Amino acid sequence: DAGVIQSPRHEVTEMGQEVTLRCKPISGHDYLFWYRQTMMRGLELLIYFNNNVPIDDSGMPEDRFSAKMPNASFSTLKIQPSEPRDSAVYFCASRPPSAAGELFFGEGSRLTVL
Amino acid sequence: SQQGEEDPQALSIQEGENATMNCSYKTSINNLQWYRQNSGRGLVHLILIRSNEREKHSGRLRVTLDTSKKSSSLLITASRAADTASYFCATDNTDKLIFGTGTRLQVFP
Numbered sequence: 001d002a003g004v005i006q007s008p009r010h011e012v013t014e015m016g017q018e019v020t021l022r023c024k025p026i027s028g029h030d031y032l033f034w035y036r037q038t039m040m041r042g043l044e045l046l047i048y049f050n051n052n053v054p055i056d057d058s059g060m061p062e063d064r065f066s067a068k069m070p071n072a073s074f075s076t077l078k079i080q081p082s083e084p085r086d087s088a089v090y091f092c093a094s095r096p097p098s099a100a101g102e103l104f105f106g107e108g109s110r111l112t113v114l
Numbered sequence: 115s116q117q118g119e120e121d122p123q124a125l126s127i128q129e130g131e132n133a134t135m136n137c138s139y140k141t142s143i144n145n146l147q148w149y150r151q152n153s154g155r156g157l158v159h160l161i162l163i164r165s166n167e168r169e170k171h172s173g174r175l176r177v178t179l180d181t182s183k184k185s186s187s188l189l190i191t192a193s194r195a196a197d198t199a200s201y202f203c204a205t206d207n208t209d210k211l212i213f214g215t216g217t218r219l220q221v222f223p
Contacts, residue, residue, distance in 0.1 A: 004156075031209070033210070033211070035213075042213065042214075042215050042216065043157075043202065043213040043216075045210055045211070045212060045213075048209070048210055050209070055209070055210075056210060091156060091157070093156075093157075101162070102147060102159035102162060103149075103157070103159065103204075103211055104159070105156035105157045105158070106156050107155060107156045108155075108156055
């Protein structure tokens with residue numbers, strides 16, 4: 001299996017622009033998580049899905065952030081409009097069906113908002 | 115919000131020495147996991163210990179869990195330069211994993 005695939009790996013954009021980050025989880029995994037990593041705040045859980053349904057979005061910072069999972073093999077995290085404070089590395093992770101278990105992370109999308 | 119706090123924030127050792135990292139957390143858990151992150155890469159799962167377990171081994175890794183103190187430790191024995199990375203604990207109590215602040219480990223050859 002290719003693992004969790006994220007795109008783009010790097011994105012540089014200007015303040016006010018829309019940013020869309022994409023994630024393809026590992027086939028057969030029914031949980032999908034979006035995390036954000038910064039030096040100041042560490043790894044923050046933004047939202048997670050189970051069987052394509054959002055379960056907990058309490059970590060989404062504000063209405064400018066939205067996430068969707070239209071099917072089991074694809075998820076997006078959108079920021080509109082983007083701001084410099086959104087600059088971070090955004091990770092997607094998936095987990096196979098089980099009561100508890102390890103997460104498999106993608107390599108991340110590094111976002112810089114100028 | 116972060117569940118775990120790790121100690122120390124940074125650790126520098128020589129190859130062959132042991133490295134110990136500690137994690138404290140705040141609420142009840144189903145399990146606690148440790149992950150490793152190389153610079154510029156995603157996190158990789160190392161080991162999982164369930165709330166009813168006290169100690170677990172995997173190769174050169176030894177993890178302990180004390181639920182009464184809400185703490186865990188990760189011991190890496192006979193460290194290698196390739197162990198240089200950041201290490202994170204993560205707690206799982208309601209399907210979601212909340213990560214600690216991490217320990218940056220530097221192993222000098």
